[in-house]
Amino acid sequence: MATTPYSQRDIRRLIGMFDVYGDFLVGTPFGNGNVNDTFQLTYDQGGTRLHYTLQRINSNVFKDPVRVMENVARVTDHILGKIRLAHAETKKRTLRLLHTHDGKPYAFDANGDCWRAYIFVEHARAYEVLESPEQAFRVAQGFGEFQQLLADFEGRLHETIPDFHHTPKRVAALEAAIAEDRAERVKHVRREIDFVLSRKEECDKLLRLQAEGAIPERITHNDTKANNILIDDLSGEAICVIDLDTVMPGLSLYDFGDMVRSGTNPAEEDEVNLDRVGMRFDMYEGFFDGFLSTAGKILTPAEREMLPFSAKLITLEIGTRFLTDYLMGDIYFKIRRPDQNLDRCRTQFKLVQSIEEQMDKMMALL
Numbered sequence: 628m629a630t631t632p633y634s635q636r637d638i639r640r641l642i643g644m645f646d647v648y649g650d651f652l653v654g655t656p657f658g659n660g661n662v663n664d665t666f667q668l669t670y671d672q673g674g675t676r677l678h679y680t681l682q683r684i685n686s687n688v689f690k691d692p693v694r695v696m697e698n699v700a701r702v703t704d705h706i707l708g709k710i711r712l713a714h715a716e717t718k719k720r721t722l723r724l725l726h727t728h729d730g731k732p733y734a735f736d737a738n739g740d741c742w743r744a745y746i747f748v749e750h751a752r753a754y755e756v757l758e759s760p761e762q763a764f765r766v767a768q769g770f771g772e773f774q775q776l777l778a779d780f781e782g783r784l785h786e787t788i789p790d791f792h793h794t795p796k797r798v799a800a801l802e803a804a805i806a807e808d809r810a811e812r813v814k815h816v817r818r819e820i821d822f823v824l825s826r827k828e829e830c831d832k833l834l835r836l837q838a839e840g841a842i843p844e845r846i847t848h849n850d851t852k853a854n855n856i857l858i859d860d861l862s863g864e865a866i867c868v869i870d871l872d873t874v875m876p877g878l879s880l881y882d883f884g885d886m887v888r889s890g891t892n893p894a895e896e897d898e899v900n901l902d903r904v905g906m907r908f909d910m911y912e913g914f915f916d917g918f919l920s921t922a923g924k925i926l927t928p929a930e931r932e933m934l935p936f937s938a939k940l941i942t943l944e945i946g947t948r949f950l951t952d953y954l955m956g957d958i959y960f961k962i963r964r965p966d967q968n969l970d971r972c973r974t975q976f977k978l979v980q981s982i983e984e985q986m987d988k989m990m991a992l993l
């Protein structure tokens with residue numbers, strides 16, 4: 628279990644900022660997020676055990692947590708409205724925020740950290756590594772449906788992290804980190820740096836198509852890692868999209884690309900044995916069919932055409948971010964051991980290679 632600087636007394640005090648009924652029993656670190664701190668809290672309500680999720684928003688990553696929470700509240704309200712309209716015909720769920728005693732969906736602690744709490748979604752779980760093409764199908768169906776549910780959202784969401792998927796800017800950040808060499812690690816990663824720089828030309832492909840009007844901006848999730856959707860224990864259906872901090876204007880293709888990145892690889896994101904890393908084509912087919920089964924209805928021809936490329940681009944982009952963070956001395960992603968960011972970077976680049984090798988097959992599916 629992950630270590631945490633928060634004692635049970637701290638956790639009890641933090642959740643005390645929110646309106647919750649029942650008796651607090653225990654709070655334990657939960658999940659494998661790379662950014663926020665998450666706890667699962669167990670409560671006793673008149674003899675029944677139930678759970679809540681308590682999260683600290685990482686303010687180094689999210690500079691304006693109140694805007695993040697405005698987005699999350701609007702998005703979850705919108706989806707809840709749709710789920711209610713569907714009555715019993717859907718098993719879909721959405722995250723539900725708890726409110727503070729004065730009605731806010733977030734609270735600041737004495738250190739200035741921003742916290743939020745959700746009703747825990749019971750009898751469902753997030754998978755670090757997906758198990759079958761059927762599961763991939765359902766994950767993609769779920770994330771595709773999420774985009775559909777938000778297609779009629781009115782107004783514009785805040786850009787919680789500007790240029791989040793602007794790949795050329797991510798490469799520029801890498802170049803700046805190389806020039807600065809703050810942690811004196813450039814000497815260890817010449818090969819990885821070359822790997823990115825030799826692919827630099829392709830990095831603006833989607834942005835160019837967007838500028839030409841061939842690919843529209845939509846409301847997207849932007850962090851569609853396989854472990855950001857909950858799978859129902861009983862039915863195996865993907866029932867609830869989580870980690871909504873980066874839901875904002877984006878390209879549909881970013882969501883497809885990140886699913887393929889995180890879900891087709893049979894190894895963990897920080898696997899050190901690169902022989903175990905690669906894209907399983909049967910998993911890719913699952914994502915492809917699942918995504919088209921829901922989001923397919925809204926995709927333009929140019930978006931469809933770019934589905935295979937998006938998988939390569941997002942994998943390269945996230946590998947570039949891990950490499951940049953390694954060079955900066957591990958200041959963005961949480962690490963649980965030295966060199967973890969470098970290992971994460973290497974798995975991503977191995978995966979990019981594997982995607983490149985299978986690009987013809989991926990194109991043929993179109």
Ligand code: GN1
Pocket residue numbers: 659660661662663688850852855870872873896945
């Ligand atoms: C972070 O928070 P988490 O672990 O779901 C990151 C994503 C990366 C991902 C890589 C806000 O996601 O962009 O793709 O790690 N989130 C943010 O595992 O930077």
Ligand code: MG
Pocket residue numbers: 659660661854855870
């Ligand atoms: Mg997450």
